[in-house]
Amino acid sequence: MSQTPELRAVSPPHSFDELHDPQDGAAEAVQAVAKFLRVVYYRRSYVITCVVVSALLGGLYYYRASRVYAATASLLITQTGTDILNSTMMPNAQQDALIPTYERLFSSAVVLDGAIQRLLKSPAEARIDLAGLPRDKWIDALRANLSASGLRRTNIVELNYRSKSPHAAEAVVDAVVDSYIEFMKENHTDVSVEIVSILEKERVAKEQELQAKQQEMLSLKRAVGALGTEGSTTVVHPMVQRVITLNNALVEVQQERMQLEASLGAVRMAVRNGSDLRQHMIDLEPLVGRQLVMSGLGLSPEATDLVNSVERKLLADRARLDTARDYLGPTHPEVQELVRNIRNAEQHIQEFQANVNRRLDGVQSEQMAPMLLGMVEERLSKTWELEADLEREYVAAEASAIRLNDRHAELSIVESQVQRLSNVHDMLLDRIANVDLNSEGGDVRVSMVNEPKANERPVSPRLALTGILSLIGGLGIGCALVYVMDLVDDRFRSPDELRDQLGVPVLAMVRRLTVAGNEGAESLQVHVAAGAVESEAFRTLRTTLAFSGQDLQRIAITSSEPSDGKTTVLTNLAVSYAQAGKRTLLIDCDLRRPGLTKLFQLRGVAGLSDILRGNDEVPAMCEERIQAAGVDGLDVLVCGPKPPNPVELLTDSRFVDVIAWAETHYDQVLIDCPPVMAASDAAVVGRLVDGIMLVVQPEKNHRRLVLRAAEQLLSMGVNLIGVVPNRVGDDSSGYYGGYGYGYGYGYGYDDGYGMDEEDEDDIQTSASDSIQPRRAA
Incomplete structure (x- = not known):
């Protein structure tokens, strides 16, 4: 216990590792998704409600939606004519290039008008989709429900029509096919x-x-x-x-x-x-x-002449090759040379013809x-x-x-x-x-592959698809609702959420304290009501720290913002240590607004600031300035006069000596620090002790503020032992309740932390008299 502490970067044993170790984008994305899934789990009731409502709406839609049936027919379209300009182009390539044109013809006004003329001769049921529409809108109505698509790498075109009746769908498809075939016969017979x-x-x-x-x-x-004119000598x-x-x-x-x-x-x-x-x-x-x-x-005569020359040479080379093969082997240089020349000529002609085809198609x-x-x-x-x-x-x-x-x-x-x-x-x-x-005969032939046939089962609405879309929609709306609620209600809703998002354990949960107003030790819950259920939280906190597996003789405490009750938690924890028979020392390191000093009504008494600014031996000055707290085994080292430079004092080597002296004279040293987000004092002190606790008031503190506070501590190498939720109500069935607190900071950030000297006199206590300070024995 006599070892002098040094400034050091403590490696925290808990999570928030992402604040220390660089993470790639994928890991950050996984963490963000995991975090959001936890939020969804905590608010799962909203998601379940959205899914149920979406399912009900989907069921209502499925029950009330009009049934739609579809009929399908398949047609084989082949080109029988020869294209002179594309004589070197493969027939399949020519037909593939024309298939999209044939597909578009199905929805053309000429074909659809012919189909309508045939439907007019059919029973009224075949025109059920046209009922109630003006005559000039019939073509648009048919086109809206008609679709034609070519099967890949084939000359087959599938025609599909959706209707309110399966028989009407078959009739329409049959009429469209007949009109299409007639159109193709009239327009694709040889133009000569x-x-x-x-x-x-x-x-x-x-x-x-x-x-x-x-x-x-x-x-x-x-x-x-x-x-x-007789003979051949006619002149x-x-x-x-x-x-x-x-x-x-x-x-x-x-x-x-x-x-x-x-x-x-x-x-x-x-x-x-x-x-x-x-x-x-x-x-x-x-x-x-x-x-x-x-x-x-757009092709030059020179290019055409060149192709003609290549064709003539190709014929000559083929003739020479046929002759050479009669008496030369396939590996003979002359034969190989002729084969290469023929291959190059054929490739050139094919490229030229492909160019012609592209220009013609364009x-x-x-x-x-x-x-x-x-x-x-x-x-x-x-x-x-x-x-x-x-x-x-x-x-x-x-x-x-x-x-x-x-x-x-x-x-x-x-x-x-x-x-x-x-x-x-x-x-x-x-x-x-x-x-x-x-x-x-015509250049293009159209033949029926599959006759028009409608499925007796409707294609819309589909029960499976409606169910899947309802589920996806409900989940999507529910997750969106949870995300918005999470943005609006930026608070911790449960201990599990607090533990999971901060990545550190919840050491204990302190309830709202109901101690009547007395000053000094009489205002401490554990001292005046040791058997109360509220006091049990501080004994639980003491036990958790004892069995944490760490040497936690020197512990500091802080919060994310003022008025979170960190001083109250620390003093009650100190009393529980003292009641357990440990000599305990409280040090008020809040040199800006010393809440611990005010709690024990020791303002104006020499304390820590005097020691840090003095020139005498640290142990002797500490002995002179230790005050009894009114509880057996508990002493306090108050702040003393507020210095103008708190951070410089806390980073001085004399403060290290103060902690070393306290460690050698007391079993437990507890240090009260300013809020993390108000000043950097807590991080400075946290690097000199065994660990620091973060007090959180769930109903008051915003989640992002608490996360930033924890991030700041961990980024400076402070060992964050855990968090202590304070002022937790017991009326929320597993969730945090109301505020219900006793003592804490009674100010905010408006005027800057610790900047107004007169604010000390404005803090009201519930006591009528002050405890008279005494020297520790």
Whole structure:
């Protein structure tokens, strides 16, 4: 016991470790969740109430909600036509790119209007979802309950409709499917059929013109007789040959012009009808040229020429590879080189075609119409100009040839015209024949996979889903309510909550004291009513400290804020130690507002401040200033005159000597400190003793303030022994009750802790006389 204490950082044995050891974000999150779960557990009655109410509301909703049924059908959509521009693209990729378009068509106004026309022919039950709605809202009503989705990596589209009746759902799905199939047949039949009528009219006109020219040719032959064309030595005059050449060129230009006119008419008709223009672009490639189509898609002619060159080289390399494999092995350098060249060429062509496909897919319908019309009109304009030029040159050459060769030239010209008209007529016949052949089937085929069928069990409301949502909603609202209540009511509601959140034990719970007003020792509960139930709390506190497993000869006490009753707790604990036969010393280290000095009415008596500011030997000064407390075995060292610099005095080595002297002369040393949040004195003293107790008044102290007080003590290395709830009522069935206290600080923070000298005289005591101070024996 003679060892002198030193300033040291005591490592607390209890929790609040997060205040000392750095924690990562995950650990802090886990601690926050655990803390919130404890709060939810303490207020579980609110959560249970919210869950019950939510369940009742969910049950009411399930009972009163209208039943909704669903019917589903599956359709297989396949593309049978060939896309010239996408010739190197895999068929599945082409179909996958078009599936989203086919899905959107189900909710289009055209398809839904066709479905409504079919529903009007069905029984009234099939239109139960449209009852009471104006006619112009029917399409919106169907669209709101209709959904179409494509199955991943398949060409199957599932169509789903929700209705008040299962039979109505089946009828609507069946009507939509029929309308959709009819729309696809009308709009996806080969678009070349639209050109047939135009080509047929042109063919009839050319046939009549051809017949007239043939009659003219026969008349000329009869008039001039047989012209010299026998054998292979026939010589034709250059002028006649030029006429023939111009005539052939004119024939080709006219053929191209007629095809362009027919295509232009078909495109304009498709634009007016709102048909798909992709097939038109495919059909126009031979007419306007692949270069122009590629330019319309933003691809340069050089890129197209490069691809054509690569394709030619690819064919040559494949032929060389087939020849080389006949006499060279697969590992031969020449064979490997050819294989690499072929692989690179194929990859280049595929990348080019993929680029073409992306650009083609990126062109919207509203963009494609003017682009197609522009390309055809531009090509047609150039063809007209070329035809006019050739016509002029042909007329001039024809006149010269006629003048030169007279009837012979005229006959040759007529024969050329007949040949030209015959070629045009044959071309038109071939074109019409091809169109008729392609128009036998559409590019897109739609077939039913699963017939429309409705489930007799409603899809909404579902009992399991309603129950789960009610439970989740009740828990969510309950937890939110608990969180708000926890923010509003920022107090400790039970000893368990106090222990769990502070992480230190609850040493004892002190009830509200009812001692009548006497000064000095007569105002101490344990002294005047040792057998009362209120006094038992201090004996419990003494026992808890004795069996804590720590050497707690020097104990300090503090609180988070004034008026928490720490001085009352300390003095009654000191009396319980004295009654147990231990020589006990009370030291008033509250040099700012010495509550212990006021309790024993020893104001103006020399005390601790004199010792700390003096120059004499500490033991001798302590012996002179020890006062008897009026209880056997209990002495007190009062504050003395209030110093202007309390912290500097408490950090001086003389205070260490005071504690060392007290430790050698008393069995138990109890020190009263200022509140933690008011000054740092408590932390300074706490580092010099074996431990410090924190007094909490649950009905008064805010939780966050108490937590900050404990955090401040632990952050400075003070051994926080535990907490002592003070002024606890016994009327709350396990929760803290009212205030009910006896003595404590009677002021707040408004004027600053310990700053007003005159406040000492304002503190009223319940005594009429003071205990006369005496020296300790």
